[in-house]
Amino acid sequence: MTTISIENVKKSFGDAHILKSVSLDIKHQEFTVLLGPSGCGKSTLLRIIAGLETQDTGVIKIGDRTVSHLPPKERNVAMVFQNYAVFPHMTVFENIAFGLRMKKAPEQKIKENVERTATLMHIDHLLHRYSGQLSGGQRQRVAVARALAVEPDVLLMDEPLSNLDALLRLQMRAELKAVLEASKTTTVYVTHDQVEAMSLADRIAVMNAGRIDQYDLPDEIYNNPATEYVGSFIGNPPMNFISPTFQRGDIPEGATQLGIRPEDFDVSTEAREDYWPITILTRERLGSHQQLSAELNGQLFRVNIANEIDVSSGNTLYLKPKDDKKRWYSESGKIIL
Structure with a gap:
């Protein structure tokens, strides 16, 4: 059983507190997936799991071993890594075999593992080429195959798709998900891209200034x-946060903000009871829907509506938030209900 347990890990560089008691x-x-903006500590945490950085305090366990x-x-x-780190003077075969050779694995095992992982990554026809003859996507496949070939307990990935163009990134994302499901390797993946996180992850840890705000299923x-913070980071556009001073009905005690996603409104072109009258500022057609920037009592927010309107x-x-989609937040920014 390859589990990873991170207990109260802290890390500072000089006066900069990068990780603040992460568990x-x-x-x-x-x-x-460790998800967050640049500087939130996600890559530092990954490097600590790998042993490339040492935590100031705290414990890292992999399986039943304290490491x-x-x-x-x-x-x-x-x-x-993000930059592939594929050796230009080696063939694809030798690149994939590198970690196994460092471990002094038998030649037969090297051959079997290289061919198996190359097939898994759809690069088995490239084994005799050098990296200079490969595209960016092919070099990334080599890097993943090399990591899987050593049969690690844990696979760590630091923004591995960020150097690829948008279309190739989409293709590689789908391939990577299938490969890692087949390999059954416990994986920790760092990204700042919420779409990547939502599409790949079994669970997401949303990081904010050295802490984990939420660790849960993507949905x-x-x-x-x-x-x-999580509501404003996840979603495109993100969740709206609106002062509930004009909200009719029950407002939970201590609530200072109503959180509502742009797609979670009932919409009417005519005035109706309990519907908010909003002024449309801008309209964008996005193919599957329209996205409106709107104003209500001086507050700005976004709404997604059908193209037919x-x-x-x-x-x-006129809008009304769907009751089952309302989320209420306290002054500290934490969810109440």
Whole structure:
């Protein structure tokens, strides 16, 4: 059972507190994504799991072993970096075999593992080429195959798709998900891209200034953000946060903000009881729907509506948040209900 347990890990560089008592339990064979903006500590946490950085305090366990102060080679982890790190003077075969040769694996095992992982990554026809003859997507496949070939307990990936163009990134995302499900390797993946996180992850840890704001299933994070920060980071456009001073009906005690996704309104072109009259500022056609920027009592927010509704900038439209989609937040930014 390859689980990962991170207990109260802290890390500072000089006066900069990068990780502030981070705890996380990752299940066997689960794909966990560390998601957050630049500087939130996600790559530092990944490097600490790998042994490339040492935590100031706290404990790292992989399976039933405490690995907090073990060197990387004794942790049985493999890492895929953003820049591929494929050796230009080696063939694809030798690149994939590199980690196995460092471990002094028998030649037969090297051959079997290289061919198996190359087939898994759809590069078995490229084994005799050099990296200079490969595209960016092919080099990334080599890097993943090399990591999987050593049969690690844990696979660590630091923004591995960020150097690819948008179409190739989409293709690689789907392939990567299928490959890792087939390999059944416990995986920790770092990204700032919420679409990547939502599409790949079994669970997402949303990081904010050195802490984890929420660790949960992707749908749970989208539908029930634990903090205003999570709601504002996940979603395109993000969740609206509106002062409820004009809200009729019950407002939970201590609530200072109503959180509601742009798609979670009932819409009417005519005034109706309990509907908010909003002024449309801008309208964008996005193919499957229209996205409106709107104003209500001086507050700005976004609304997604059907293409069939005929509106223009300056029009008045009437909205009502769906009751089961309302989320209430306290002054501290934490969810109440």
